[in-house]
Amino acid sequence: MEEVRSIDPSGETTDPFAALTRKRVYIETYGCRYNFGDTANLVEVLRKYGSSCVGSPEEADAIVINTCTVIAPTERRMLRRLFAFQDKLLFVTGCMPLVQRDSIFAVCSPKVITPDQIREAYLSVQTVAPAGVGIVQVAKGCLGRCTYCITRLARGPLTSFPQEEIHKKISAFVDAGAFEIQLTAQDVSAWGQDKGQILPDLLTGICTLQGNYRIRVGMMNPATVIGILDELVDAFKSEHLFRFLHLPVQSGSDRILKRMGRGYTVQDFEDIISAFRRRYPGINVSTDVIVGFPGETADDFSRTLDLIGRIKPSKVNITRYSARPFTEIFTEKDVPDSIKKDRSRILNTFAEKQYTTVNHLLIGTIVSCVVTEKLKPGSVVARTASYQGVVIREDLPVGTAVDISLKKDRKYFFLGDCVSKALPRIQCVKETSDFIG
Structure with missing residues (x-):
C-alpha cells in the first residue's frame, strides 16, 4: 500500500498511521454519520497495517477518539474522554483537532490523524x-x-x-x-x-x-x-x-x-x-x-x-x-x-x-418492509419504503422482504410480528401512501 505522508512541525515527512502498525486498536466515535464513515474507513486502513480493532480500551495497545465539537456539552465530553486515556498511546481525529487543537493539548498529548489523511489512505485501500x-x-x-x-x-x-x-x-x-x-x-x-x-x-x-x-x-x-x-x-x-x-x-x-x-x-x-x-x-x-x-x-x-x-x-x-x-x-x-x-x-x-x-392509527396494520440490520441474536430492524423502523424478534438475513403486523408504538419505531417473508429481493415502491409516513 502506498504510504500516506504528512509534514510534522519539525519539517520531517511522517506516516500518521505508522505508530498503529500491528496494534490492537480501540476506537470511540462521536457525532454524525460522516464521522462514523471516517471510522469505518480508518478500520480498513488499519487492516493493511496489520492492526486489529478490539471492543474495549482494556484490550487495546492504542486508543483512537474520533471527535465531535458541534455543541459545548459534546466538546466537554470529548475532553473528558481524552483526559481519561492520556496515559495510553492515544490518537485523535474528527472535527476537534481541526479547530480546537489547543483545547486538546491542554488536557493530553495525543497524536493527530486528520480526516483528510484517513481519506487519502483509504483511497489506496477501498475495501469494506x-x-x-x-x-x-x-x-x-x-x-x-x-x-x-x-x-x-x-x-x-x-x-x-x-x-x-x-x-x-x-x-x-x-x-x-x-x-x-x-x-x-x-x-x-x-x-x-x-x-x-x-x-x-x-x-x-x-x-x-x-x-x-x-x-x-x-x-x-x-x-x-x-x-x-x-x-x-x-x-x-x-x-x-x-x-x-x-x-x-x-x-x-x-x-x-x-x-x-x-x-x-x-x-x-x-x-x-x-x-x-x-x-x-x-x-x-x-x-x-x-x-x-x-x-x-x-x-x-x-x-x-x-x-x-x-x-x-x-x-x-x-x-x-x-x-x-x-x-x-x-x-x-x-x-x-x-x-x-x-x-x-x-x-x-x-x-x-x-x-x-x-x-x-397504524397499530394492527400490515406493512411491507425489508430487513436492514441485525440488532442482536434473535432481533432485527426492518424498514418500510419510507424508512419507518420496525423491530421484529426473528433472526432473519439482511435483505429479506417481510410483511409485518404492527403491534406496539415506541414513538420513534414500532414493534411488530412477521406475517410473511421472502428471500432477499427488491420490492417495487408504489407512488402512493401505502407505506408509513
Missing part, C-alpha cells in the same frame, strides 16, 4: 467490511455561511467526491451484503454544486447499479435544495431510494433564520416539503430545530411550534443553542439556560404527541 448498513461519504464541507456553526470551519468549503468513487463503494457494500446504503456529507444536497453538477444526477446514476439495496439520502440543507427541487423530487421515484427526507429547518421564524444565516425562509422549507408530499404522500420527514438561539423571543419560538404542527414530521431532533468559538455569533448575548431547557421540553412534548397520534 460486511454489514447490513453501509456509510458512503459523497462530499466534505459545505456552501453555507451559518453564523453559529463550527463544523463548517472544521470541514471547510464544499468538495464533492467523484461519482465513480461513490458508485464503486456502494457496489462494494452491496456485494458484501449491505442492504441500506447511507449517503452522508455535511450537506448532501450540495453535492456537485462546486463542479457544475447536481445531486439528482448522482442519485440517478446510483440507481442504475445492480443489486438488492436501498439508498437513504442523508441530511440536506433547504438552501441547496431549492435550486434543484424539481429534479430532486423526480429522482426519488426510483425503487432504490427510501422515501425519506432529513431536512433541518432550525427555526420557524424568518427573523431567526436570517440571524442564523441559513439562506432560506420558512416558506421555502414548507414548499420543499409540499413538493415531495404531492409526489410521494407517504414520505417520511425528519427535521432539526435549535431552541434558544440568541435573540429568540417567545413569539419566535411559538412560530417554530406552529411550523412543526403544520408539517407534522416523523422526528424532530432538538438542540439547545450552544455558543461555539470562532463563529460569527459567538459573542452574542445568550438566552438563559432555564429558557432553553423549557423550550426544549415544550417542543419535545409537542412533537411526541404528534408521533403518538399518527402512530396509533
